[in-house]
Amino acid sequence: MNINAPVPVGVLGASGYVGKELLRLLAGHPRASVAFGTAETAAGEREQGVELLRIADAPIASAEVVFSALPHGVSAQYVQEARALGKRTVDLSADFRLSPEAVYGLTEVTRSRVATAELVANPGCYPTAALLALLPLGRAGLIDPSREVVIDAASGVTGAGRSLKRELLFGEVAEDFRAYSVGNEHRHLPELKATLAREGGFTGDLVFTPHLLPVRRGILETIHVPLTRGLDRAAAEAIYESAYADEPCVAVLRGAWPSLKDVVYRNRVALGVAAVANVQRPRLTVIAAIDNLVKGAAGQAIQNMNVMLGLEETAGLPC
Amino acid sequence: MNINAPVPVGVLGASGYVGKELLRLLAGHPRASVAFGTAETAAGEREQGVELLRIADAPIASAEVVFSALPHGVSAQYVQEARALGKRTVDLSADFRLSPEAVYGLTEVTRSRVATAELVANPGCYPTAALLALLPLGRAGLIDPSREVVIDAASGVTGAGRSLKRELLFGEVAEDFRAYSVGNEHRHLPELKATLAREGGFTGDLVFTPHLLPVRRGILETIHVPLTRGLDRAAAEAIYESAYADEPCVAVLRGAWPSLKDVVYRNRVALGVAAVANVQRPRLTVIAAIDNLVKGAAGQAIQNMNVMLGLEETAGLPC
């Protein structure tokens, strides 16, 4: 194999927001080339110079790595077909995130397993931010399991996909803000809790409430953590800096909290902390921000692909 | 006195967002007329047909009720001058909110004291929503004081006033979202805690984190409450419906959560609840929404004035 020849990759489901973002990022990737992209109702249209084919017509065999950005429930079948053809696969749907068949691809945490994986389950957007914020505290035994972790998360509309729903019309979303799936009903919760237990040893109560923001991109999570012992701001920052010292896609802010502006169009999570004043028991508030389409989806999928192929981890990715 | 003659009222500080909103609402009030409005750099300009005068030139004596929408720290002096002239006064700044000299004007809660008050301290926008959400639970002894109440609040930019700050430029706020005063540093916290203790008997820990939304108007608060006993959704809704059965400016939603769209340009708080699933100890999440300029400021000030004057409480107010 010519080590400098670009790696051919395929994208199943290339007409939704995540699939389009995959094609956009892959177009600038120095070591990958798009072998095909699929769409159903948008078949025949072009995205980033790639003509979209119906999935039935896609030359799966021509790709070395296959990404699936198909809808939840639909993706699993096509992922299995690609694997049957011997393809290494990154699934961006929720279909394998709780399955032992796949490696959970939170790159900074599971990098070594991703490197050898045949099937990577790319994490959900909300869990990506929450886990990168909580795991360093969990691993250090700093989260008090007798009190609740409370996460309020807000996402831009591309997180809800490109489907035609009245509640996603501009006339409904603009100048509005609302919570949804209140009361721990969001489908990302089991993924978040299972990973927090497995990778961070935390099994206490957790309350997760998502909100819809009138912006196109970006997730901000405000994460309230009960601590087993008091930490001032500098000490908390030091824990994160130590945990992520060599990570190119994690930005730990000193004396500041991230906003969406710090992360959109980038494959990074930005983290900032504050010790909570005027309370009797020690608490930390952590603010985490990502671009839901990049580090929360397409970017992290490419980061995982880079690891799988032994490429530079940030190839093609603005971090 | 001719009982049908409009009541002359004055507005100190009529060129900021709150002052302009006062003039806008008063212009449609069936029983009040604007005797004067003041501004300093904008003196000479017209708002709602009223020519703005320098405060030094304002005919304070011509008004029966004086509203002050002057900045914090500046307001107190002018409020005292109006009182020295015998005027009943509603102060929309923070200057008297913790003072025993004033009646705290959370109308639904302190109505009878407002009716006879000479000086009303109009509540802050964030506390208004939080208190109307928490007091019914606190008064029923339902909030577990051994665990924290967590409030994540998001406000439109008019809540930050009309001052010239780089962080309030369109190019900075649009497509962005961020937390500020993280770690219980917001200046509304003492007001919130003091009132929650005095009116609701709750003295436990509380974490309050405000956020800046890319919208013009509206506040949404997601309020996480640890309960002393389990409540399902219907039972929680029943508590609010009972507490606010006769209140024209409180909307308790059944089986739904409010969004900004439900409240902007209205003098109302909208409330919705969810029992939290998948946790070991009972918890309730309450969503509260208000228009920061109306129920959170100018509208509630007029509601208080209506009570003070014995007028219909919602006169001039879309609830």
Place this chain on the structure above:
Amino acid sequence: MNINAPVPVGVLGASGYVGKELLRLLAGHPRASVAFGTAETAAGEREQGVELLRIADAPIASAEVVFSALPHGVSAQYVQEARALGKRTVDLSADFRLSPEAVYGLTEVTRSRVATAELVANPGCYPTAALLALLPLGRAGLIDPSREVVIDAASGVTGAGRSLKRELLFGEVAEDFRAYSVGNEHRHLPELKATLAREGGFTGDLVFTPHLLPVRRGILETIHVPLTRGLDRAAAEAIYESAYADEPCVAVLRGAWPSLKDVVYRNRVALGVAAVANVQRPRLTVIAAIDNLVKGAAGQAIQNMNVMLGLEETAGLPC
């Protein structure tokens, strides 16, 4: 008839943006009450306290005036049915705007005919602003017919209705701006040209290009007029002030140009002018702004109803 009893009115098509705005404005009307509102897929829902009925179940006979905000092509049939029951009718669709059967209800221009009309065709939103800007110049013989009038108009998304189209999703509209129906293809053009000829005597070339703005409400039109003789700014302003001297719903700005902020939620057109410098032949640019849902639709319909019933013309309307 009790002259103080409210006039019962009905609204056909009350679940779209225009129909909802009609109900919102009628809820605050001092002399009208809503007898019924209709919707099909949204039947059973409540808007402004009114339970929406299927049109087949609506008690048409109970209303004195019937508004139709039904879609173009659908409206005509139901308007005729209401007329067959003897109801005075205001049609907000395009179905009768070119029909001799109806009076064209541009209130400021056709007021006397509206007063006695049985059927009023409410003008389109784009023509309302353009006509109020152009007619004073046309009637004064000031528009040079040998050169083109060029109109670039931009509208908020509620002008496109509440239908489910991908191009109206928040993720598509936010941060975007685009022209549509370029090349004189917009369906409002015949209405605009016919009225400009009939009421203003202008029959020259006209180029009309609409654009979609990332805002909820409002239309701004930039109207380029070739003049038969030179006019400086003050002279042009004087022409408009004279034409609209007694009009409560027209604001002629002096030395300023209107923006959407001047007109949203109001039943007014705001006009501002500039003489064009550095050109060889005399030209005027006129900027006109309206709220597409108010003066461009529901508000003007109520203004017309007020005229038809002999009520104060601005009753229930913030001008």
Place this chain on the structure above:
Amino acid sequence: MNINAPVPVGVLGASGYVGKELLRLLAGHPRASVAFGTAETAAGEREQGVELLRIADAPIASAEVVFSALPHGVSAQYVQEARALGKRTVDLSADFRLSPEAVYGLTEVTRSRVATAELVANPGCYPTAALLALLPLGRAGLIDPSREVVIDAASGVTGAGRSLKRELLFGEVAEDFRAYSVGNEHRHLPELKATLAREGGFTGDLVFTPHLLPVRRGILETIHVPLTRGLDRAAAEAIYESAYADEPCVAVLRGAWPSLKDVVYRNRVALGVAAVANVQRPRLTVIAAIDNLVKGAAGQAIQNMNVMLGLEETAGLPC
């Protein structure tokens, strides 16, 4: 000289929107490295990993090419100082756009002169879009000089710079839209007219009206052109395709009109046309879109630098 060593470049005025965009794009440039960036009030802050220095402290001599994104009126002096040190310079201010001392850097039109220039005056954002739309028609003698060219242009707020003005606050711009400098008063007009005459032979009347859009980035211009002879859409498209056949940064759309979404974050102009129906004399409407910060400023400056240095013209630029 090592032909593969990156070229050191300096950025004067790196804290405004244009300067920041230069640093952002240069950070991804494969053949350039940032030797320094300057700022005054923001000196000491970091942008894209570059610590900003006061201009007095900047090591001008260390750069091979100097970009100036300093304000108009301030830039000229520092550009001359850099030239005195023998530096090739690209000035993004307006200071040299009408000066014979500089080459006007509209790359697609003046490429050969840019290649050898010592000083390039980077075009204004509005003229860039207008000129690329009009010059092919002008050079073909298709613009009728006896009738006016009318340009209505709309820009995102970053076009107005990052200065602190009340009219640029989010609370003022959001949900608003307005015209400014109406009547041919915009300072870009002389640049536009002079270049249109020099490069396109058009000296007729022109009306240019800019508008402020509630978006962060992007310019859309709707350009109305009187033609000397009739052109249908396909013929007009063919003229543009022929003129820009080998241009990587110009996209001529077939049967469609561009929107901001087609160009933001890209160094391209997108063009679409429509023949105007229902008029007596032939007319064409051209829609042109660019990102004001990229093709309208920083991107085109880098495109010019690439040409000056003999690099691939699109190096570091997403077109």
